[in-house]
Amino acid sequence: EHHQWKKRRLSQATSSQGIREGATQGCHLRRHFSNNKILVELDEASGVAIMKLKNPPVNSLSLELLTEFSITIEKLEVDRSCRGVIFLTSAAPKIFSAGLDITEMSVQELWLLLNGSNMVTIAAINGSSPAGGCLMAMCCDFRIMADNPKYTIGLNETQLGIVAPFWLKDTITNILGHRLTEQSLQLGQMYTSALKIGLVDQLVPEDKVQSTAAYFLTDEKMHEDCNTSVVLRTLMFKALRKNSRVLCAFLREECNSVPRILSNLHKIININIYYRISL
Numbered sequence: 445e446h447h448q449w450k451k452r453r454l455s456q457a458t459s460s461q462g463i464r465e466g467a468t469q470g471c472h473l474r475r476h477f478s479n480n481k482i483l484v485e486l487d488e489a490s491g492v493a494i495m496k497l498k499n500p501p502v503n504s505l506s507l508e509l510l511t512e513f514s515i516t517i518e519k520l521e522v523d524r525s526c527r528g529v530i531f532l533t534s535a536a537p538k539i540f541s542a543g544l545d546i547t548e549m550s551v552q553e554l555w556l557l558l559n560g561s562n563m564v565t566i567a568a569i570n571g572s573s574p575a576g577g578c579l580m581a582m583c584c585d586f587r588i589m590a591d592n593p594k595y596t597i598g599l600n601e602t603q604l605g606i607v608a609p610f611w612l613k614d615t616i617t618n619i620l621g622h623r624l625t626e627q628s629l630q631l632g633q634m635y636t637s638a639l640k641i642g643l644v645d646q647l648v649p650e651d652k653v654q655s656t657a658a659y660f661l662t663d664e665k666m667h668e669d670c671n672t673s674v675v676l677r678t679l680m681f682k683a684l685r686k687n688s689r690v691l692c693a694f695l696r697e698e699c700n701s702v703p704r705i706l707s708n709l710h711k712i713i714n715i716n717i718y719y720r721i722s723l
C-alpha cells in the first residue's frame with residue numbers, strides 16, 4: 445500500500461504543477477527546480493547541481509521529503525546538462541539534517557538512490573547531522589563539513605533504542621573500519637572531531653562549505669591535488685558498490701515491507717545487545 449502511495453506521489457510531483465522550473469542568465473546559465481522540500485540549482489556550464497533540503501525546522505527526512513528526493517535524483521540522472529555531479533546541503537542554518545522523521549521512518553530508498561547513482565555526489569554538511577542525516581552524508585562520495593564545534597555528526601541510533609540494520613553498519617564500516625564502527629554503534633556516538641576519524645573528508649569554515657564543494661568538482665582542483673580525476677575515481681567506487689546486488693535486492697524488498705514505526709521490541713533487543721557487548 446505504501447509502495448502504491450509512493451508511486452502516486454511520484455507521478456503527482458513530476459507533473460508540471462509538482463516541480464517549478466526557472467532559468468536565470470548570469471555568466472552561466474543556471475536553472476532552478478523546486479518542489480516543496482527540495483531546491484535545485486543547476487549550473488549548466490559546470491554541470492554541478494546543488495540540492496538543498498528545505499524542511500524546517502530541522503530538515504527531518506519525512507516521507508514527503510524522501511519522495512521529492514527520489515524525484516529530484518531521477519530528474520538529474522536524465523538531465524543532459526547535469527554532468528553527473530551534485531552536492532547535497534541544507535537550506536537552513538545550523539542543521540544539515542536531523543535524520544529520519546521520528547514519526548515515520550523510511551530511508552532504504554534514499555540509500556539505494558545515492559549508492560546506485562552514476563552521479564558524483566558531495567555532502568556539504570553545514571550543520572548538525574545525526575542518524576539519518578549522517579547516513580545521507582555517508583552515502584555521498586565526499587563529505588565536506590563546517591568547522592564548528594557545536595555541530596556533531598554520527599549514528600546515534602543506539603541512544604534512541606534503534607538497532608542499526610546491517611546495511612547501515614556496512615556503510616559506516618566502509619568509512620571507519622571495524623573497530624571504530626563497533627565503538628561508534630555501541631555507544632551511539634556523535635562526533636565533533638569527525639575529520640580525525642575519517643567520517644568526513646574535509647573541515648572548512650562555515651561560510652566556505654558550499655564553495656569548497658563546488659570548487660572540489662572543478663577541473664583545476666583535480667589537477668592540483670590528484671593525479672587521477674576525482675570523477676573517474678568516484679565512478680570506480682560506484683562500479684564496486686553496484687556489485688553488491690544481493691544487498692540491493694534485500695533493501696528493495698525491505699523498502700516495501702519494513703514497518704515504518706519501530707516497536708519497543710527493537711529497544712529491548714538493542715539494550716540487551718549493548719549490555720552483552722559492554723560487560
Ligand SMILES: CCCCCCC/C=C/C(=O)SCCNC(=O)CCNC(=O)[C@H](O)C(C)(C)COP(=O)(O)OP(=O)(O)OC[C@H]1O[C@@H](n2cnc3c(N)ncnc32)[C@H](O)[C@@H]1OP(=O)(O)O
Binds near residue numbers: 542543545604
Ligand atoms: C529498519 C529501520 C531502519 C532504521 C535506519 C535508521 C537510520 C536513521 C535513523 C534516524 O535518523 S532516527 C532520527 C534520529 N534523529 C535524532 O536523534 C535527532 C534528534 N534531534 C536533535 O539532536 C536536535 O533536535 C537537532 C537536530 C540537533 C536540532 O537541535 P535544535 O536545538 O536546533 O532544535 P530542537 O529544539 O531540538 O528541535 C526543533 C524541533 O524539531 C523536532 N525534531 C528534532 N529532530 C526531529 C526528527 N528527527 N524528526 C522529527 N522532528 C524532529 C523537535 O522535536 C522540535 O520540535 P518542537 O518541540 O519544536 O515541536
